[in-house]
């Protein structure tokens with residue numbers, strides 16, 4: 257079983273349609289997702305409060321698939337809500353090709369007709385981006401805006417997914433989103449994107465999504481089952497967990513670290 261993470265009350269309008277990530281009562285009820293606001297990670301066992309928060313894995317490998325509950329679900333939720341902007345011939349920019357970004361690239365390739373441009377500051381992550389299907393992978397630096405404009409014939413990208421969300425990356429997003437396009441601020445890097453007539457191109461919408469819905473997690477697992485997406489995983493034992501955190505801090509993990517009790 258995979259555990260659906262953003263637990264809600266289960267009874268409000270959002271929860272009733274599976275969008276417990278947007279539960280209107282979770283905060284008031286003191287509901288905190290396991291491992292994000294409440295203890296729950298790095299344990300042999302986890303108490304799940306309701307059977308609705310479990311999604312069958314079927315024949316998917318648990319260690320290879322566990323990261324899909326966040327690294328797959330979070331970008332999937334952002335991309336699905338931008339589908340109308342991403343027909344064939346469009347361009348999607350993914351800023352950050354790490355744990356979430358390298359899955360975002362695969363999802364874009366699987367369910368949209370967009371050309372995918374990946375940005376990162378790390379050359380190894382740019383290589384990973386190309387390996388998982390990015391059409392272009394370019395350095396996330398002062399040259400990025402000009403490069404994206406050149407790759408899109410001056411038009412810009414119909415959708416920009418900022419998986420970093422820092423001030424510098426949001427400025428790249430602002431300068432590269434196309435007229436009538438969409439910016440999805442997925443990363444929690446603390447940046448703010450001024451939106452309005454004198455800041456963003458005409459018609460641009462900016463959204464800061466959070467995690468994803470229960471039905472979207474089912475769809476993410478179905479995409480993995482079909483072979484369309486996967487998470488690059490580094491496997492660690494409980495004793496090696498501090499090393500995994502060190503690599504996460506240093507930005508040297510390839511994809512996601514999975515700590516496996518009993519290894």
Ligand SMILES: [Zn+2]
Pocket residue numbers: 264265266267268269270271272276278279280281282
């Ligand atoms: Zn609710």
